[in-house]
Amino acid sequence: MSIIVQKYGGTSIGTIEKISLVADKIISAKNDGDDVVVVVSAMSGETNRLLDLAKLVDSDVSGRELDVLVSTGEQVTIALLSMTLIKKGFKAISLTGSQAGILTDSVFNKARIDSINNSTIKKYLNDDNIVIVAGFQGMTKDGDITTLGRGGSDTSAVAISVALDAKECQIFTDVDGVYTTDPRLSPGAKKIDNITTEEMLELSSQGSKVLQPRAVEFAGKYDVGIRVLSTFDEGNGTLVNKENDDQMEKAIISGIAFNKDEAQLTIRGVPDQPGIASLILGPIAKHNIDVDMIVQNVGEDGLANFTFTVPRNDFKIAMKSLEKSSIQLKAKKVVGNNKIVKISMVGVGMRTHPGIASKMFAVLADNNINISMISTSEIKISIVTDEINLKNAVNVLHNAFELDK
Amino acid sequence: MSIIVQKYGGTSIGTIEKISLVADKIISAKNDGDDVVVVVSAMSGETNRLLDLAKLVDSDVSGRELDVLVSTGEQVTIALLSMTLIKKGFKAISLTGSQAGILTDSVFNKARIDSINNSTIKKYLNDDNIVIVAGFQGMTKDGDITTLGRGGSDTSAVAISVALDAKECQIFTDVDGVYTTDPRLSPGAKKIDNITTEEMLELSSQGSKVLQPRAVEFAGKYDVGIRVLSTFDEGNGTLVNKENDDQMEKAIISGIAFNKDEAQLTIRGVPDQPGIASLILGPIAKHNIDVDMIVQNVGEDGLANFTFTVPRNDFKIAMKSLEKSSIQLKAKKVVGNNKIVKISMVGVGMRTHPGIASKMFAVLADNNINISMISTSEIKISIVTDEINLKNAVNVLHNAFELDK
Numbered sequence: 001m002s003i004i005v006q007k008y009g010g011t012s013i014g015t016i017e018k019i020s021l022v023a024d025k026i027i028s029a030k031n032d033g034d035d036v037v038v039v040v041s042a043m044s045g046e047t048n049r050l051l052d053l054a055k056l057v058d059s060d061v062s063g064r065e066l067d068v069l070v071s072t073g074e075q076v077t078i079a080l081l082s083m084t085l086i087k088k089g090f091k092a093i094s095l096t097g098s099q100a101g102i103l104t105d106s107v108f109n110k111a112r113i114d115s116i117n118n119s120t121i122k123k124y125l126n127d128d129n130i131v132i133v134a135g136f137q138g139m140t141k142d143g144d145i146t147t148l149g150r151g152g153s154d155t156s157a158v159a160i161s162v163a164l165d166a167k168e169c170q171i172f173t174d175v176d177g178v179y180t181t182d183p184r185l186s187p188g189a190k191k192i193d194n195i196t197t198e199e200m201l202e203l204s205s206q207g208s209k210v211l212q213p214r215a216v217e218f219a220g221k222y223d224v225g226i227r228v229l230s231t232f233d234e235g236n237g238t239l240v241n242k243e244n245d246d247q248m249e250k251a252i253i254s255g256i257a258f259n260k261d262e263a264q265l266t267i268r269g270v271p272d273q274p275g276i277a278s279l280i281l282g283p284i285a286k287h288n289i290d291v292d293m294i295v296q297n298v299g300e301d302g303l304a305n306f307t308f309t310v311p312r313n314d315f316k317i318a319m320k321s322l323e324k325s326s327i328q329l330k331a332k333k334v335v336g337n338n339k340i341v342k343i344s345m346v347g348v349g350m351r352t353h354p355g356i357a358s359k360m361f362a363v364l365a366d367n368n369i370n371i372s373m374i375s376t377s378e379i380k381i382s383i384v385t386d387e388i389n390l391k392n393a394v395n396v397l398h399n400a401f402e403l404d405k
Numbered sequence: 406m407s408i409i410v411q412k413y414g415g416t417s418i419g420t421i422e423k424i425s426l427v428a429d430k431i432i433s434a435k436n437d438g439d440d441v442v443v444v445v446s447a448m449s450g451e452t453n454r455l456l457d458l459a460k461l462v463d464s465d466v467s468g469r470e471l472d473v474l475v476s477t478g479e480q481v482t483i484a485l486l487s488m489t490l491i492k493k494g495f496k497a498i499s500l501t502g503s504q505a506g507i508l509t510d511s512v513f514n515k516a517r518i519d520s521i522n523n524s525t526i527k528k529y530l531n532d533d534n535i536v537i538v539a540g541f542q543g544m545t546k547d548g549d550i551t552t553l554g555r556g557g558s559d560t561s562a563v564a565i566s567v568a569l570d571a572k573e574c575q576i577f578t579d580v581d582g583v584y585t586t587d588p589r590l591s592p593g594a595k596k597i598d599n600i601t602t603e604e605m606l607e608l609s610s611q612g613s614k615v616l617q618p619r620a621v622e623f624a625g626k627y628d629v630g631i632r633v634l635s636t637f638d639e640g641n642g643t644l645v646n647k648e649n650d651d652q653m654e655k656a657i658i659s660g661i662a663f664n665k666d667e668a669q670l671t672i673r674g675v676p677d678q679p680g681i682a683s684l685i686l687g688p689i690a691k692h693n694i695d696v697d698m699i700v701q702n703v704g705e706d707g708l709a710n711f712t713f714t715v716p717r718n719d720f721k722i723a724m725k726s727l728e729k730s731s732i733q734l735k736a737k738k739v740v741g742n743n744k745i746v747k748i749s750m751v752g753v754g755m756r757t758h759p760g761i762a763s764k765m766f767a768v769l770a771d772n773n774i775n776i777s778m779i780s781t782s783e784i785k786i787s788i789v790t791d792e793i794n795l796k797n798a799v800n801v802l803h804n805a806f807e808l809d810k
Contacts, residue, residue: 016461050481056421057485058492065491068499069484072477076455079474080462086470087463094473098503099548120548143504143525 003125003166004034007135007157010044011174012231013077016084022231023084025172026130030090035125037164039135039157040081042073064108067137067147071097074134074153082132092130095120097137097145102156104138104146110288111138111146113155116163133160154215162222169219169226171211176230177238178203178210180403181256185394188404192254193236196243199254199346200226202380206257206344216240243348252349252356253401256394259342260387262292263315264373265308265322269332272304279329280306283321289314293342293375293382303332307373309384312338340372341390344382345397357381363400369393408530408571409439412540412562415449416579417636418482421489427636428489430577431535435495440530442569444540444562445486447478469513472542472552476502479539479558487537497535500525502542502550507561509543509551515693516551518543518560521568538565559620567627574624574631576616581635582643583608583615585808586661590799593809597659598641601648604659605631607751607785610697613662621645648753657754657761658806661799664747665792667697668720669778670713670727674737677709684734685711688726694719698747698780698787708737712778714789717743745777746795749787750802762786768805774798 006026013019030036041047050070054061078094085092101117124131135153138146148155154171161169176191178200183189195203197220204213210228219226219240229237270276281291294308310318315338326334350356360381364371369392373384385393398404411431418424435441446452455475459466483499490497506522529536540558543551553560559576566574581596583605588594600608602625609618615633624631624645634642675681686696699713715723720743731739755761765786769776774797778789790798803809 016458019462053421053481053485054488057424057488061488061492063491065484065487065497065499068487068501069481072480075477075480076458076474079470080458082470082473083459083462083466086468087466092470094470096473096550145501 001033001035003037003164004029004168004170005037005039005157005161005164005166006170006172007039007153008041008172008231009153009174010041010046012172013040013081014044016080018231019077019081019084022172023081023088025231026085027088027090030130034167037121037125037131037133037160037166038081039133039153039160040074040077041135041153042070043077046073046076062109064144067108067145071134071137071145071147074136078132078134085130085132090130091128092132093124094132094134095124096134097156098139098143100133100160102138102159104140104148106140106142106144106146107288108144108146110149111140113138113148113159116159118163121160121164152212152214154212155218158215158218158224158226161224162218166224169224171226171228172231173210173228174231175210175228176233176235177228178208178240179255181394181398182208182258185391186398188398190404192238194239194241195254196348197240198243198379199348200240202344202346202377203255203257206259206342206346206380206382208255208257211240252353253345253347253403255346256397256403257344257346258390258394259344260390261312262309262340262342263312263318263336263338264340264384265310265315265318265334265336266305267322267326267329267331267334268305269299269301269303270306270329272298272302276304276329277306280322280325281308283325284310284318287314287317287321289318293373293384295373295375309340309342309373339387340384341387342382342384343390343393343397344380345401346380348379350379350381359400360397363396364393367392367396369396406438406440408442408569409434409573409575410442410444410562410566410569410571411575411577412444412558413446413577413636414558414579415446415451417577418445418486419449421485423636424482424486424489427577428486428493430636431490432493432495435535439572442526442530442536442538442565442571443486444538444558444565445479445482446540446558447475448482451478451481467514469549472513472550476539476542476550476552479541483537483539490535490537495535496533497537498529499537499539500529501539502561503544503548505538505565507543507564509545509553511545511547511549511551512693513549513551515554516543516545518553518564521564523568526565526569557617557619559617560623563620563623563629563631566629567623571629574629576631576633577636578615578633579636580615580633581638581640582633583613583645584660586799586803587613587663590796591803593803595809597643599644599646600659601753602645603648603784604751604753605645607749607782608660608662613660616645657758658750658752658808660751661802661808662749662751663795663799664749665795666717667714667745667747668717668723668741668743669745669789670715670720670723670739670741671710672727672731672734672736672739673710674704674706674708675711675734677703677707681709681734682711685727685730686713688730689715689723692719692722692726694723698778698789700778700780714745714747714778744792745789746792747787747789748795748798748802749785750806751785753784755784755786764805765802768801769798772797772801
């Protein structure tokens with residue numbers, strides 16, 4: 001029998017009524033003849049409620065105890081969903097991350113999955129149970145509870161799909177698929193039926209909230225197909241899988257993503273010498289802060305200016321760390337801006353179609369949108385601009401590249 | 406170094422502010438030079454909030470999944486308390502029941518502790534941590550989460566005290582000790598400084614809410630001293646320990662307890678034959694319902710009437726079960742009453758002072774209080790009467806036996 005892994009996020013299971021609807025979807029998959037493993041997040045609002053409690057204790061709280069706290073969010077959901085399935089006459093069992101054999105490293109709050117011991121899940125599947133696993137969490141080899149960081153439930157679902165050799169990993173959410181851009185911003189945004197893992201990875205990394213980048217990366221690495229579906233509507237959603245030859249003639253640009261959760265830091269007037277980047281970014285990495293875009297250039301005085309972006313939540317810590325480094329590096333100035341937005345155009349077609357970047361810059365210039373950083377990859381062009389330009393920039397690009405067609 | 410175990414109930418840790426007060430009490434014990442292990446319940450209201458969620462799914466919910474759900478209540482508290490201690494500059498670590506090595510049987514919702522593997526707690530104590538353990542919960546040998554049933558945190562604290570050979574188990578609550586009766590009912594009620602485990606066991610079993618009977622039983626069995634203290638006031642509280650010779654001349658009656666959480670069931674007109682009691686009570690026991698008082702007598706027709714009490718929560722299930730049995734037993738009638746109260750007078754002095762029972766009955770008769778059941782032990786007399794008589798009965802007995810002196 002083949003195995004389907006389904007994942008339901010917080011908004012899909014925010015109330016007992018919604019949990020009942022989700023249970024019906026699960027039962028329908030079970031009745032189709034597949035073994036079903038379900039990964040769930042905390043009920044919407046619950047993780048924030050717990051974080052708010054923690055912040056009353058310590059506004060900068062982190063570490064082991066925070067994971068003990070927030071991991072209860074998913075534990076509540078697995079129990080309620082399991083009860084609901086049992087009430088509806090099905091065999092179901094809930095497993096916490098630890099119980100499900102999800103082993104992680106011990107970077108609390110941002111742990112990464114090392115391995116999954118699938119024996120417990122398999123035991124219960126063989127006994128005809130629907131198995132409900134708490135997403136977003138795991139256990140270190142010493143038995144400490146860890147969490148994968150926010151949104152990590154997608155990663156849990158993909159990792160479990162890999163560990164069980166599942167035929168598909170279905171991510172249920174409140175939208176019916178992946179769109180060319182955020183429909184709330186651009187009414188012309190269109191649903192995409194198929195997208196490559198590579199493109200999806202870029203879109204996710206660049207701010208499309210539908211799938212977590214780590215989950216997409218994981219799926220790409222182990223070649224698991226992810227299908228994005230709506231919990232509340234019918235439809236085939238968007239299938240994310242490896243690039244195949246049928247898709248040669250697909251659109252040049254798949255979508256436009258944006259990310260308002262970043263902040264930009266600049267250190268000016270540092271000596272332009274080898275190793276300077278690691279002297280600047282090393283201390284930032286030590287705080288477990290992910291640096292995203294990095295730009296370095298040299299001014300007329302022979303001194304370098306160095307700009308990078310970090311998650312907006314980490315802005316304060318990053319600024320403190322950078323100010324500290326600036327003294328050692330004898331830099332002239334440190335400046336920060338947390339009212340920026342990153343806008344990215346993504347598409348595998350860029351590889352074979354030159355001139356996309358220059359067209360993008362021209363469209364933005366024509367609309368008086370100033371660019372403060374640029375970064376490109378093989379299938380992506382990202383720019384940073386002031387947050388205030390977001391809606392206008394996305395719409396003019398969406399039109400210029402005919403994504404609504 | 407000696408070990409102190411402290412237990413704080415839900416009302417002591419109902420808010421972040423109260424958790425901070427509790428942390429200060431813990432720190433004061435730590436600064437006195439003892440190793441400190443703290444057992445906590447869920448924040449007040451939290452267990453009921455979780456149960457209400459479960460009841461929305463299934464009004465009769467029970468079993469494994471319910472324990473997965475409600476065990477999150479204590480997990481939230483251990484994390485918050487541990488964070489608070491860390492924020493105040495102390496080393497602290499939280500452990501769920503599973504992590505603390507609390508092994509139970511697999512009677513979900515009402516599990517009993519089989520053993521405690523103290524190695525994890527000891528490891529962290531040796532590393533100078535204050536160890537915070539989730540009360541009320543444990544784990545089966547298969548790794549399933551269990552709960553000990555409501556109020557089981559006291560039992561957790563005593564069991565951990567035994568496992569660690571602690572010098573004292575301090576139960577912090579919202580009253581400053583054990584009283585001769587409930588002060589809300591009798592303004593003349595007095596705090597008791599010392600009480601024997603035996604008396605406390607009877608008082609707890611009979612409805613004094615200060616300590617859980619299972620915890621007292623456990624403490625008596627393993628000779629652990631329990632001290633009942635107020636979280637919010639100073640004072641020495643009440644020490645519960647083994648009877649010793651100094652206490653020979655103590656009061657005849659220690660206290661009057663009452664229990665409104667019971668219901669009375671009667672099966673009338675059953676054949677008076679050997680084994681009838683087990684035929685009646687066997688099916689009740691199979692539902693894991695604790696039967697408390699049992700009275701059997703034979704009527705003029707040679708048929709027996711059999712009356713017993715059960716927890717009021719179990720009344721419905723018990724009635725159903727009894728009605729089923731009554732058909733098999735060809736009984737005449739089954740009646741139930743869940744508006745009763747049990748009132749008990751407790752004192753080791755009863756052993757050497759005859760006539761306490763007859764005085765009790767006379768006092769109640771003089772006050773027109775009708776008795777429907779009587780049960781006596783070496784150090785206790787219990788009667789059942791209608792709930793409406795509660796306040797009057799307790800007060801006239803408290804006066805008649807001069808407990809306010």
